[in-house]
Amino acid sequence: MTDLSLQPEDLMSMTRPIRIFDTTLRDGEQSPGASMNLAEKLEVAHALAQLGVDVIEAGFPIASPGDFESVREIARAVRGSAVCGLARCNDADIDRAWEALQSAEQPRIHVFLATSSIHREFKLRMTEDEVLARAVAGVTRARGHCADVEFSPEDAARTEIDFLCRVVEAVIAAGATTVNIPDTVGYATPTHMHRVIKSLVDRVPNIDRAVISTHCHDDLGLAVANSLAAVEAGAGQIECTINGLGERAGNCSLEEVVMALRTRGDYYHCATRIVTQKLVPTSRLVANITGIQVPRNKAVVGKNAFAHESGIHQDGMLKEPRTYEIMRPEDVGLERTDLVLGKHSGRAALADRAKALGYQLSPEQLQTVFERFKLLADRKKEIYDGDIAALCEQQFSELPEQFVYDGYSLTCESGAAPTVTLRVLQEGRPRSATITAGDGPIDGIFLAIEKLTGITTACRDFRVQAVTVGKDAQAEVTVELEHAGQVQRGRGVSTDSLEASARAFLAATNRLALGGGPRLHPQRA
Ligand code: KIV
Ligand code: ZN
Numbered sequence: 307m308t309d310l311s312l313q314p315e316d317l318m319s320m321t322r323p324i325r326i327f328d329t330t331l332r333d334g335e336q337s338p339g340a341s342m343n344l345a346e347k348l349e350v351a352h353a354l355a356q357l358g359v360d361v362i363e364a365g366f367p368i369a370s371p372g373d374f375e376s377v378r379e380i381a382r383a384v385r386g387s388a389v390c391g392l393a394r395c396n397d398a399d400i401d402r403a404w405e406a407l408q409s410a411e412q413p414r415i416h417v418f419l420a421t422s423s424i425h426r427e428f429k430l431r432m433t434e435d436e437v438l439a440r441a442v443a444g445v446t447r448a449r450g451h452c453a454d455v456e457f458s459p460e461d462a463a464r465t466e467i468d469f470l471c472r473v474v475e476a477v478i479a480a481g482a483t484t485v486n487i488p489d490t491v492g493y494a495t496p497t498h499m500h501r502v503i504k505s506l507v508d509r510v511p512n513i514d515r516a517v518i519s520t521h522c523h524d525d526l527g528l529a530v531a532n533s534l535a536a537v538e539a540g541a542g543q544i545e546c547t548i549n550g551l552g553e554r555a556g557n558c559s560l561e562e563v564v565m566a567l568r569t570r571g572d573y574y575h576c577a578t579r580i581v582t583q584k585l586v587p588t589s590r591l592v593a594n595i596t597g598i599q600v601p602r603n604k605a606v607v608g609k610n611a612f613a614h615e616s617g618i619h620q621d622g623m624l625k626e627p628r629t630y631e632i633m634r635p636e637d638v639g640l641e642r643t644d645l646v647l648g649k650h651s652g653r654a655a656l657a658d659r660a661k662a663l664g665y666q667l668s669p670e671q672l673q674t675v676f677e678r679f680k681l682l683a684d685r686k687k688e689i690y691d692g693d694i695a696a697l698c699e700q701q702f703s704e705l706p707e708q709f710v711y712d713g714y715s716l717t718c719e720s721g722a723a724p725t726v727t728l729r730v731l732q733e734g735r736p737r738s739a740t741i742t743a744g745d746g747p748i749d750g751i752f753l754a755i756e757k758l759t760g761i762t763t764a765c766r767d768f769r770v771q772a773v774t775v776g777k778d779a780q781a782e783v784t785v786e787l788e789h790a791g792q793v794q795r796g797r798g799v800s801t802d803s804l805e806a807s808a809r810a811f812l813a814a815t816n817r818l819a820l821g822g823g824p825r826l827h828p829q830r831a
Pocket of ligand 2: 490553
């Protein structure tokens with residue numbers, strides 16, 4: 307039976323180490339609506355380093371000045387993980403990636419070029435020999451800058467195996483230290499992926515000079531299974547993202563693949579460096595920053611992942627948790643007890659709880675969270691872990707605000723337009739706008755914000771969910787607003803769902819007011 311008390315350190319000494327390459331900040335950011343600003347990317351990068359990922363793919367430096375700046379800042383700031391930048395196989399991309407990466411503790415350049423016949427014929431209009439020569443030239447150029455170079459034959463899973471073997475052998479000879487095998491379009495199945503990796507292991511003569519990696523997309527819901535199959539066939543690195551974010555249906559989910567390797571250590575005999583107790587806090591951080599919440603039933607990090615509803619299961623759990631749990635909640639960063647603090651709890655208890663949930667607060671941040679906690683405790687009898695996490699995350703995701711929420715008043719009845727007065731502080735000065743318009747109170751608040759700020763937006767997404775349980779649970783509202791070609795997200799949390807909506811609309815409007823410009827998509831750049 308699997309020994310659940312085994313720690314990753316124990317497993318590492320017994321087993322084959324698997325590198326975790328996180329691409330939340332690059333492929334993950336390609337999820338529609340998931341783009342992040344510099345401060346948010348730095349926050350995520352630090353969290354990934356703390357989580358123990360081996361390589362952080364921080365972005366695609368040539369894609370936009372914003373991408374360049376965030377890769378450069380992450381390279382400067384992050385320690386303990388390699389920092390990687392993506393580049394197409396051309397000199398300008400590769401040189402720009404190096405410019406962004408050079409101050410990293412462990413820089414890595416990741417060059418990619420499509421190899422499948424469909425991409426060669428329709429996208430690149432290049433022959434096999436031309437693709438091979440371009441791949442070798444790209445790796446050679448990257449090695450001129452940096453000792454750690456990864457090469458990806460894009461759409462490898464649909465590439466003819468003989469040609470794939472030729473490309474892999476040639477790029478390793480040119481100095482690639484990692485060869486990544488992407489299933490770019492999520493077409494592979496586990497047996498297919500196993501066969502591809504096994505062919506490389508068996509047929510490429512210099513394969514032992516590079517680490518084989520896997521990068522699977524989830525179009526058929528098989529990304530985690532395909533990555534595990536690749537590991538079984540000999541891959542030593544998995545590319546994945548927090549919450550499985552990524553292009554289209556997303557990438558292999560980091561938390562799932564890591565917990566599969568750990569929970570089934572008896573089968574895979576592999577281990578990662580991931581500090582699994584930080585999985586849930588990191589997942590929450592990314593969900594809140596991107597506004598893409600994980601479904602309740604998501605494996606490992608979903609709200610229901612450790613909830614037992616049926617009486618038979620509950621009975622079994624009380625007698626022996628292993629009857630119905632293959633992982634311990636505390637191993638992924640969840641506590642068994644959820645009910646924690648109340649009105650009379652002090653600052654030390656709050657700091658302790660925040661730390662246990664994975665939030666490192668500075669004294670100033672703790673002070674702000676504590677003040678908000680006291681206000682919340684006046685409105686809400688029981689404060690749960692989810693409430694504390696929401697207060698901490700609010701602290702991390704705040705940006706300088708031009709318009710600071712200061713309250714609303716509202717009268718409405720069904721069938722008539724509401725009258726809304728919205729108050730803000732602009733550079734410390736109180737301002738307000740009153741409007742009688744809108745289809746219900748939320749629309750009225752939205753229109754009052756537009757009137758007050760002078761920024762007209764289109765609402766692309768609006769979601770409300772309860773942070774915890776009970777009638778007095780805090781509502782978490784996330785919105786996505788578009789203005790002049792720019793899309794920004796905002797989030798608001800309050801026991802009053804109208805206040806949460808107003809805060810979310812204002813947060814997104816503040817971001818639009820700060821500007822930022824559209825990003826270029828790597829494969830479209
Ligand atoms: O899916 C893909 O092929 C990629 C490459 C750039 C590695 O994201
Ligand atoms: Zn990808």
